[in-house]
Amino acid sequence: MDFVDPxxxxxxxxxxxGPRLFRAFYxxxxxxIDLQGHEHVLEFGCGSGGVSEYLAPRLKDGALVCLDISPPxxxxxxxxxxxxxxxxxxxxxxxxxGLEESSxxxxxxxxxxxxxxxxxxxxxxxxLAALLKPGGRICLREPTKPSHGLPAETFRAMMVEAxxxxxxxxxxxxxxxxxxxxxxxxxxx
Numbered sequence: 001m002d003f004v005d006p007x008x009x010x011x012x013x014x015x016x017x018g019p020r021l022f023r024a025f026y027x028x029x030x031x032x033i034d035l036q037g038h039e040h041v042l043e044f045g046c047g048s049g050g051v052s053e054y055l056a057p058r059l060k061d062g063a064l065v066c067l068d069i070s071p072p073x074x075x076x077x078x079x080x081x082x083x084x085x086x087x088x089x090x091x092x093x094x095x096x097x098g099l100e101e102s103s104x105x106x107x108x109x110x111x112x113x114x115x116x117x118x119x120x121x122x123x124x125x126x127x128l129a130a131l132l133k134p135g136g137r138i139c140l141r142e143p144t145k146p147s148h149g150l151p152a153e154t155f156r157a158m159m160v161e162a163x164x165x166x167x168x169x170x171x172x173x174x175x176x177x178x179x180x181x182x183x184x185x186x187x188x189x
Contacts (some may be wrong), residue, residue, distance in 0.1 A: 026054060030051050041105065043055065052087070069093060102133050121158065125162045167183070175177075
């Protein structure tokens with residue numbers, strides 16, 4: 001699928017209806033991320049902001065960057081999050097986003113990394129790791145079923161190759177995705 005210019009039906013279902021129908025799903029994941037409120041956070045592949053809308057209010061003294069390559073999905077996220085002055089929106093690949101190295105405390109990846117083309121995925125993870133401050137974390141939840149996702153070991157290998165250290169992980173099934181891998185990785189000091 002073309003994620004830069006997705007079909008209108010995808011935008012409607014994944015961008016508008018999905019975050020409303022599965023509100024508890026997004027909220028639970030956002031709440032599982034350890035935040036104190038002062039962090040600078042990037043949500044990589046934020047889509048229409050389903051997770052971001054639960055991260056933004058927790059960052060009272062911090063900031064959130066919502067990054068996605070799809071202009072229609074990011075426009076929905078902007079409308080969803082327009083009441084938060086500490087949120088920025090970027091529509092471009094992470095390597096071209098102009099973000100400063102070692103500037104982020106947390107990178108959140110929710111159901112997005114598996115959709116990055118194979119040839120670009122390792123580079124994207126390396127860029128994300130470079131954006132983290134020492135001690136910064138990547139928190140990810142990704143599908144692992146063969147028809148839509150990647151094996152957990154593939155995600156682990158990408159993170160380790162980028163110089164990150166796994167501090168926690170789990171594999172389980174969650175509605176509506178199915179089998180998922182949750183991992184938290186830290187950039188060593």
